[in-house]
Amino acid sequence: MRLGGRLAAAIEVLQDVEARRRPVADALKDWGLSHRFAGSGDRAAIGNLVYDALRKKRSYGFRMGDDGAVALGFAAVIDGLAIAPAELAAALEGDRFAPDMPSEEQLQRFTAADLGEAPEAVRADVPDWLAEKLNASLGEDWVEEAAALAERPPLDLRANTLKADREKVLKALAPLGATAADLAPDGMRIAAIAGAGRHPNVQVEAGFQKGWFEVQDEGSQLAALLAGAASGEQVLDLCAGAGGKSLALAAGMDNTGQIHAADHDRQRLAPIYERLARAGSRNVQVHDPREDMTDIFGRMDLTLVDAPCTGSGTWRRRPDAKWRLTENALAKRVEEQDAVLDRAARFVRPGGRLAYVTCSLIAEENAGRIAAFLERHAGEGFTVADAGARWNDLLPHGAGRCHVTALAGGTVITMTPRLTGTDGFFFALLQRSERTG
Structure with missing residues (x-):
C-alpha cells in the first residue's frame, strides 16, 4: 500500500x-x-x-x-x-x-x-475532568508528566534468570537492537519505534521459546523487585492475571519457597500455565478462581496485590482507554481496589508484608486506597513501610528517578514515563506487626 x-x-x-x-x-x-x-x-x-x-x-x-x-x-x-x-x-x-x-x-x-x-489539559493530552486529578497525583510538572504518556513506548523484556542471565539474552537479541535497561537488573529494552516501523516479534525468537526471557514492562519488573520476595518464603500473587509478576518473583526466589497465583478472572489467568512451563518456574501453584483458599489465611510472608485499575499508566500503549475513561468507571475501580485489599489482608501473617501495585497515576486509586485501608483495618497491625528508602537501597543508580510521597509515617512511590522511563506504576508496601489486635 x-x-x-x-x-x-x-x-x-x-x-x-x-x-x-x-x-x-x-x-x-x-x-x-x-x-x-x-x-x-x-x-x-x-x-x-x-x-x-x-x-x-x-x-x-x-x-x-x-x-x-x-x-x-x-x-x-x-x-x-x-x-x-x-x-x-x-x-x-x-x-x-x-x-x-x-x-x-x-x-x-x-x-x-x-x-x-x-489549556493545560490539551497540552497534557488528557480529558478535562482528569486535569485536576493528575495535578494532585503528579504535582506541578503534571502536564509534562502526562504528555510523556502520549509518546510511543519501548518494548521491554526481562531475562529469566532461571534459565539465562541478561548478558546471554542480550547477545542473542543483539540483531534486534536490545540493550540493558536503565534500572531493572534483569531488564532489557528495544527502543520505541520510529516513523512507519514496527517492533520485532520477539516471541518467535529461539530464546523466547526456550524461556530465556519474557515481555514485561520495566516498571512491572521494578514493582516485583520492590515487593522483596525472599528465597523460601510463602508468597501470594492475588491478582496474578497472565502471571508476569509471578514469573519474576519465582526467578527472584530461585524457584524456592511457594508462590500461590490466583485471579478471579479465569480467562486472564489462562496463559499462566504455558508461561510457567516455558520459564521453568516450579514453585508456583495456580489456584482456580472457584477454589477455597481459606487454608492459607494468615500464612503468607508476602501478599502481592496488582490491583484492577483504570490503567492510566499504560496510556502510551492503550491511548484509546483515556478517552473512554469516565468518573463512574473510576469509582467502580476504587470499589474493586478496596475489596481486593480487604481480601488480601486475610492472607498476611503476623510479621508479613502486603504490597499494593497499580498501573495508574490517579491518586484516588493509589495513596487514597492505602489511606482508606489503614482506616478500615486500624488495630490489625498494618503500617506503611518506607518504599522510597527501599528504592534507593535496591537501585542506588536510580536515585531521584521516581516520585516519593509521604503517607502515614512511611513513603509510597510512583513511577512515570518522564521520570522513570517506564509505564506509570504506583507501589506501596505495608508491614504487619508480629502482634496484632
Whole structure:
C-alpha cells in the first residue's frame, strides 16, 4: 500500500473507534480481517498512525482546529512521520486511494500553532475532568508528566534468570537492537519505534521459546523487585492475571519457597500455565478462581496485590482507554481496589508484608486506597513501610528517578514515563506487626 491508502485506512479505523467507542486493537483487527490484501508492514504502519492520533488527540485537535478522524489522521502523518505538508501533498498526488488534503489554512494552523497557548489539559493530552486529578497525583510538572504518556513506548523484556542471565539474552537479541535497561537488573529494552516501523516479534525468537526471557514492562519488573520476595518464603500473587509478576518473583526466589497465583478472572489467568512451563518456574501453584483458599489465611510472608485499575499508566500503549475513561468507571475501580485489599489482608501473617501495585497515576486509586485501608483495618497491625528508602537501597543508580510521597509515617512511590522511563506504576508496601489486635 502507498501512503495514501495507509492514511485512508487509519482514518477509517479512527472513525470506527469514535463511532463505536470500542478498543482500538479490536478495530484494527477487524480492519485487517476485512482487508486481507494488506501486508504486515501495511498493518503496522496503519496502526502507528492510529495510535499516534489517539495518543495526541487533544494537542493534534488544537493544532488542526478539528479533532475529527480526518484531521487527526493527517496530523499523525505530518507529525509522526515527520513529513512536511508540501511533501505530503506531493506524495498523495495521483493516489486514487488517498483522502483529500486539508485546506492550506488548516495546514498552516497546524504547523504554526503554539501549544504553549493551549489549556493545560490539551497540552497534557488528557480529558478535562482528569486535569485536576493528575495535578494532585503528579504535582506541578503534571502536564509534562502526562504528555510523556502520549509518546510511543519501548518494548521491554526481562531475562529469566532461571534459565539465562541478561548478558546471554542480550547477545542473542543483539540483531534486534536490545540493550540493558536503565534500572531493572534483569531488564532489557528495544527502543520505541520510529516513523512507519514496527517492533520485532520477539516471541518467535529461539530464546523466547526456550524461556530465556519474557515481555514485561520495566516498571512491572521494578514493582516485583520492590515487593522483596525472599528465597523460601510463602508468597501470594492475588491478582496474578497472565502471571508476569509471578514469573519474576519465582526467578527472584530461585524457584524456592511457594508462590500461590490466583485471579478471579479465569480467562486472564489462562496463559499462566504455558508461561510457567516455558520459564521453568516450579514453585508456583495456580489456584482456580472457584477454589477455597481459606487454608492459607494468615500464612503468607508476602501478599502481592496488582490491583484492577483504570490503567492510566499504560496510556502510551492503550491511548484509546483515556478517552473512554469516565468518573463512574473510576469509582467502580476504587470499589474493586478496596475489596481486593480487604481480601488480601486475610492472607498476611503476623510479621508479613502486603504490597499494593497499580498501573495508574490517579491518586484516588493509589495513596487514597492505602489511606482508606489503614482506616478500615486500624488495630490489625498494618503500617506503611518506607518504599522510597527501599528504592534507593535496591537501585542506588536510580536515585531521584521516581516520585516519593509521604503517607502515614512511611513513603509510597510512583513511577512515570518522564521520570522513570517506564509505564506509570504506583507501589506501596505495608508491614504487619508480629502482634496484632
